[in-house]
Amino acid sequence: MVTDQDHQAPVFAGTKKFQTLAARTFDVLRGRGMFMSDYAPIRVPAEALTAFLVETQGAKPADVAKAIADNPDVFATESVGDIDYVVTTRTGKAPVSNDPLSTHSFAARFLAPQPKIVRPARPAPERVRVDPNWATYSAPEYGDEEEDAYLDLPDDDNVVVVVEPVADEVVTEAVVTEVEVLPSEEVEETEAAPVEATKWTAGSDFSGRDDALVATAIESRLTDDERTAWFAGKWMSEDRVARLGRNDIRRIKDYIAEQDRPLTDATIAQDILNVRANSAEFDAIQFAINYRLSREHREFDFVGTNDQRFWSTSSLPQIGTTRRKPNEIGTDYRYLVDEIPTDVEQRSIPSVSHVLSFYEFTLGLLPYNLEMQQLLPAQVLPDQRSTVVTFEIPQLYTTYLVEVRYPTPNRGGFMLGLDDFYAESLVPGALISVTATENDGHYTVEFLPAPSQSARLLDLDDRRSPRYHFRPTSFACEVSPEWLISEDRFPKLGAEKPLDDKVRRRPDTVVEATFQRIGIEDGDSFISTFDELLTAVNIERPCSETLLRSTLEQHARVSSDDADTFTYDPR
């Protein structure tokens, strides 16, 4: 608590007379503001103050005004209207205005926000352009430049003219329909050298050559050239093929494993590399996928065709049946290697009709026989072992992936993956038709619908110990009666077990067993027709008419009188 407050008298400027007069003036003002706060301005009209001092102190008005003016630290003057005031404070200091600054306030910021910053316009980025040597092209005037250069040559033997071929400038349109070639010329003149004129190097003459020969020459020359990339009949410059990083490779592999089936390059490009199918570089990306993955021999297998390029990994499960190993099936079809000529023209027929045998029905497969080879495309890659094609069944609104296993020197070819289709809609002996489409990897399969009928048909029960039995079956497809294995035709088959593998591998032993299963007993002999034998032998193993006939003819204990009925005497 302040109990005593000392006030220091202000120090006045000027002579002693004016100092005294200023002190009196200050006393008058402080008397006026006796109860005011120290810093509150004390205002007194200058006229009244002067009159009071003139009256009480006998001072002159001019002296009062001068005493006030000489002490601006103590007195301030201000005018309000027409009246002049003298102002001071109780501390003896001229008052300072307490008005808030109006230059910047919180309220003013809302009412008058800062102006938006105006950024200078960005300069347009410089567009990266390819070297004009690659990109520019001017219409050539064939012959004129060379002729002019030749005609302009001076007739001086000591001037050398060297015309060097630079690079052929070529314009390629989206589809190469026209190729322009322009030899650039550079003429140098030097003295005291022999005359030598070299025309730009001409290419080989391909006019009149067969396209296939030229294509062969291109492929044989460029295939091993590291500057080019080839895949499935298409070419790119190797340095223009997009590269896939290890991360991309791993993601592609994981995605194929996740989808649990082979995927096409288009699917990989869209789902993994996020390239849209309508983008300009889609074709190039597809090519890059195929070319780069073909280099990853250990991780990826190409299983596609030219139009439908599927990629698979070694971790994918086998397409089709697991009842029998593919190698064993290939061994069963070994006879196809001998029967089919080597110069089969692939994709030369539009469709194939086929009757299903019991063997094919049970394993969900088709033979890769002569007709199928004429229908389906050849391998895209020389070392391609299998191809995945799609079989669309319009009647069922279903499409199946079918794996074509190409023949090897020891095994025949076959096609797996139709188990479900057969089990749901067909029976052994059904007629199907496989038709090619424009896409060499896509085919339509149709079966002939028929009124529903029932019969007791042969079935293989392999839940515990494999055994044949006849099962009541309803089916609504057209069948070939010769290939239908019903209880009426072959009643003895119902108690049979599948033959042992050692017996089944050899056609002659299978024929012997078949005679005993279906033949009419005549004493110790068995008699059967060729059609019945063909149908019944195809229960155990695939067998063509050619193979069966040659087996019967070569068998020592089989005889025939009319080439249709055969007798087997096991003794």
Add this chain to the structure above:
Amino acid sequence: MAAKGSDLQLSEDDVMFLLTLLRNAASPLTTAQLVDALKLRTNRQDISSS
């Protein structure tokens, strides 16, 4: 791929021409397109020399 050993062989100039063609192409070219390009080039040379 076609078998090697054809009597028709490409010269170095032909190879350079095809490489230039492939470098300028935005998308892959088929073998048939390369054959067409070589033949068209031959025709151009005939025109320029005549």
